[in-house]
Amino acid sequence: xxxxxxxxxxxxxxxxxxxxxxxxxxxxxxxxxxxxxxxxxxxxxxxxxxxxxxxxxxxxxxxxxxxxxxxxxxxxxxxxxxxxxxxxxxxxxxxxxxxxxxxxxxxxxxxxxxxxxxxxxxxxxxxxxxxxxxxx
Amino acid sequence: xxxxxxxxxxxxxxxxxxxxxxxxxxxxxxxxxxxxxxxxxxxxxxxxxxxxxxxxxxxxxxxxxxxxxxxxxxxxxxxxxxxxxxxxxxxxxxxxxxxxxxxxxxxxxxxxxxxxxxxxxxxxxxxxxxxxxxxx
Amino acid sequence: xxxxxxxxxxxxxxxxxxxxxxxxxxxxxxxxxxxxxxxxxxxxxxxxxxxxxxxxxxxxxxxxxxxxxxxxxxxxxxxxxxxxxxxxxxxxxxxxxxxxxxxxxxxxxxxxxxxxxxxxxxxxxxxxxxxxxxxx
Amino acid sequence: xxxxxxxxxxxxxxxxxxxxxxxxxxxxxxxxxxxxxxxxxxxxxxxxxxxxxxxxxxxxxxxxxxxxxxxxxxxxxxxxxxxxxxxxxxxxxxxxxxxxxxxxxxxxxxxxxxxxxxxxxxxxxxxxxxxxxxxx
Numbered sequence: 001x002x003x004x005x006x007x008x009x010x011x012x013x014x015x016x017x018x019x020x021x022x023x024x025x026x027x028x029x030x031x032x033x034x035x036x037x038x039x040x041x042x043x044x045x046x047x048x049x050x051x052x053x054x055x056x057x058x059x060x061x062x063x064x065x066x067x068x069x070x071x072x073x074x075x076x077x078x079x080x081x082x083x084x085x086x087x088x089x090x091x092x093x094x095x096x097x098x099x100x101x102x103x104x105x106x107x108x109x110x111x112x113x114x115x116x117x118x119x120x121x122x123x124x125x126x127x128x129x130x131x132x133x134x135x136x
Numbered sequence: 137x138x139x140x141x142x143x144x145x146x147x148x149x150x151x152x153x154x155x156x157x158x159x160x161x162x163x164x165x166x167x168x169x170x171x172x173x174x175x176x177x178x179x180x181x182x183x184x185x186x187x188x189x190x191x192x193x194x195x196x197x198x199x200x201x202x203x204x205x206x207x208x209x210x211x212x213x214x215x216x217x218x219x220x221x222x223x224x225x226x227x228x229x230x231x232x233x234x235x236x237x238x239x240x241x242x243x244x245x246x247x248x249x250x251x252x253x254x255x256x257x258x259x260x261x262x263x264x265x266x267x268x269x270x271x272x
Numbered sequence: 273x274x275x276x277x278x279x280x281x282x283x284x285x286x287x288x289x290x291x292x293x294x295x296x297x298x299x300x301x302x303x304x305x306x307x308x309x310x311x312x313x314x315x316x317x318x319x320x321x322x323x324x325x326x327x328x329x330x331x332x333x334x335x336x337x338x339x340x341x342x343x344x345x346x347x348x349x350x351x352x353x354x355x356x357x358x359x360x361x362x363x364x365x366x367x368x369x370x371x372x373x374x375x376x377x378x379x380x381x382x383x384x385x386x387x388x389x390x391x392x393x394x395x396x397x398x399x400x401x402x403x404x405x406x407x408x
Numbered sequence: 409x410x411x412x413x414x415x416x417x418x419x420x421x422x423x424x425x426x427x428x429x430x431x432x433x434x435x436x437x438x439x440x441x442x443x444x445x446x447x448x449x450x451x452x453x454x455x456x457x458x459x460x461x462x463x464x465x466x467x468x469x470x471x472x473x474x475x476x477x478x479x480x481x482x483x484x485x486x487x488x489x490x491x492x493x494x495x496x497x498x499x500x501x502x503x504x505x506x507x508x509x510x511x512x513x514x515x516x517x518x519x520x521x522x523x524x525x526x527x528x529x530x531x532x533x534x535x536x537x538x539x540x541x542x543x544x
Contacts, residue, residue, distance in 0.1 A: 009281040012307045013300060013432070015425040017477070018249065022421060023192040024163040028285060031160055035284045040343045055199070056159040062194045069425070071312045113154065145417040148443045149294060149436060153287040153341070160285070164421060171420045176479045205289070207448045290521065295464040296435040303432055327471070328431040334466045385426065 004041060004132060006033040007073035008094075014069075021067040026102050027059065030092050033076040034106070037090070037132075047128035055111045055118070057087060061104035067094070074101070080132045081105065086120045088129055140177060140268060142169035143209035144230075150205075157203040162238050163195060166228050169212040170242070173226070173268075183264035191247045191254070193223060197240035203230070210237070216268045217241065222256045224265055276313060276404060278305040279345040280366075286341075293339040298374050299331065302364050305348040306378070309362070309404075319400035327383045327390070329359060333376035339366070346373070352404045353377065358392045360401055412449060412540060414441040415481040416502075422477075429475040434510050435467065438500050441484040442514070445498070445540075455536035463519045463526070465495060469512035475502070482509070488540045489513065494528045496537055 008029045016022035039051040067074065075095055082089040087109045094101040112119045121129070144165045152158035175187040203210065211231055218225040223245045230237040248255045257265070280301045288294035311323040339346065347367055354361040359381045366373040384391045393401075416437045424430035447459040475482065483503055490497040495517045502509040520527045529537075 011300070011304055012311075013303065013424055013430060016421055017423040017425065017427045018189065019425045023195070024160060024167055024421070027160040027163055028283070031285065032283055036343065039284075053154070055202075058196075058198045059159070060194075060196045063192055066191075071308065147436070147440055148447075149288055149296070149439065151289040152285055153289065153291045155289045158285060164419070167421065168419055172479065175420075207444065290461065295467070296432060296439055299432040299435055325426065327474075330468075330470045331431070332466075332468050335464055338463075 003077040003079040004037050006036045006076045008032050008076045009073045010070055012069055029076055030104055033078045037078050042128050045128050047125045050125055053111045053113045054108045056106055057109050058107040061102055063102050064100045067101045079134045080129045083129050086118055139213040139215040140173050142172045142212045144168050144212045145209045146206055165212055166240055169214045173214050178264050181264050183261045186261055189247045189249045190244045192242055193245050194243040197238055199238050200236045203237045215270045216265045219265050222254055275349040275351040276309050278308045278348045280304050280348045281345045282342055301348055302376055305350045309350050314400050317400050319397045322397055325383045325385045326380045328378055329381050330379040333374055335374050336372045339373045351406045352401045355401050358390055411485040411487040412445050414444045414484045416440050416484045417481045418478055420477055437484055438512055441486045445486050450536050453536050455533045458533055461519045461521045462516045464514055465517050466515040469510055471510050472508045475509045487542045488537045491537050494526055
């Protein structure tokens with residue numbers, strides 16, 4: 001129904017020698033947004049098992065504008081674009097209201113770390129993820 | 137004609153709480169391979185200007201297998217897959233001989249940091265990059 | 273007169289393979305508290321030049337208890353313990369109310385990056401720092 | 409009898425916005441030297457248990473000169489300065505032959521992660537550490 005917005009704190013060391021937020025650190029911001037979405041928010045909304053482990057199968061990211069250091073956090077929108085039997089795809093925008101810094105997506109696979117293998121998405125997980133699908 | 141192979145040292149802190157090399161740190165490995173390819177190797181082979189600055193326009197990465205901590209470096213192959221007027225695309229494989237950990241590509245834009253704008257690829261740069269195009 | 277408290281966000285990747293916040297990341301937290309104290313708060317309170325550059329001469333840190341991942345930030349207290357002609361010493365505590373995780377101190381030297389040399393503390397800087405000296 | 413020298417690779421992202429190796433990253437270099445000394449070298453020389461876990465109780469570091477980016481690794485000397493019943497102290501120098509960048513020391517405590525408590529140093533561990541005590 002809606003995107004989730006994570007307010008991602010920027011650290012001074014996210015800057016590289018070019019004095020912009022380093023391109024790889026954007027992926028770190030996405031990780032923080034994902035941890036918030038899957039490990040903190042999901043259990044509160046009934047999906048209690050995503051925080052047992054997911055692995056990343058793929059990332060894509062397009063950089064739109066350089067991001068400078070700022071004491072205030074930068075918003076990262078996160079939402080769901082696809083749910084399959086044993087994987088799902090998240091999309092993200094790192095932005096500042098009407099300024100877009102980066103747009104990205106990640107394919108994630110729920111993973112059973114004890115058995116060391118991927119597992120199917122549960123009904124509770126599907127219910128949670130469906131609430132964050134953005135109609136295209 | 138040939139891929140360049142960068143032997144990327146793995147740090148213990150590249151591991152995350154799952155005790156695998158963290159997915160974002162793979163992008164850090166690609167950065168190190170790119171720095172070696174564009175800032176160290178290129179000037180020796182006649183392309184002296186790439187180290188004045190390039191910005192990343194896009195990354196794609198597919199994770200194939202988890203990578204564990206190891207004292208020895210992990211090979212990262214890097215090569216060129218496309219050269220346009222003002223951008224070029226690098227491909228990478230993080231591997232261990234016959235075990236592939238990740239495959240990735242990046243679109244890069246030569247950037248004039250003084251003028252704060254992208255610039256065209258020079259003839260010297262094109263000559264260098266063409267030596268590392270892998271025939272498909 | 274008073275300590276300044278910076279609420280430091282913890283990132284999931286601050287954890288290492290032992291699933292605690294990595295010891296080196298505590299120094300990263302101190303850096304964030306310092307950036308807040310010297311680059312954000314100081315100019316608001318009349319010391320407009322500290323954000324032009326300071327270099328670190330020394331750190332000491334004692335670790336008291338392991339810190340686990342948490343979505344909420346961890347408080348870092350920061351205050352001044354000594355002011356000399358061309359250096360000053362900050363102290364810090366990373367804590368959670370009555371639980372102390374680490375106690376640390378840093379010697380800092382204002383630095384003129386254009387001239388590439390250390391410089392003396394100005395009267396405005398001294399005035400600011402004196403407001404954060406804790407009587408011993 | 410002798411210091412151990414770890415050749416520590418420098419990453420481009422170890423630089424911060426001041427274009428020097430960031431002060432916190434020096435602690436990361438010490439960590440890599442320590443991992444090499446305790447987890448890789450020690451088992452080869454008969455101390456097979458240090459890699460089961462040690463925790464850091466304290467660090468001290470003095471910064472002597474700025475370190476710039478370099479493709480070649482920077483030497484980190486590591487040696488032992490004190491061995492007690494349940495802790496030991498390592499010293500380090502990050503240098504380049506006759507140029508000293510930083511000098512540091514760390515107090516370490518062997519830790520039983522299963523029992524979640526510190527443990528005493530074993531005879532094998534003591535034998536290994538004694539080989540790296542530098543006579544003062």
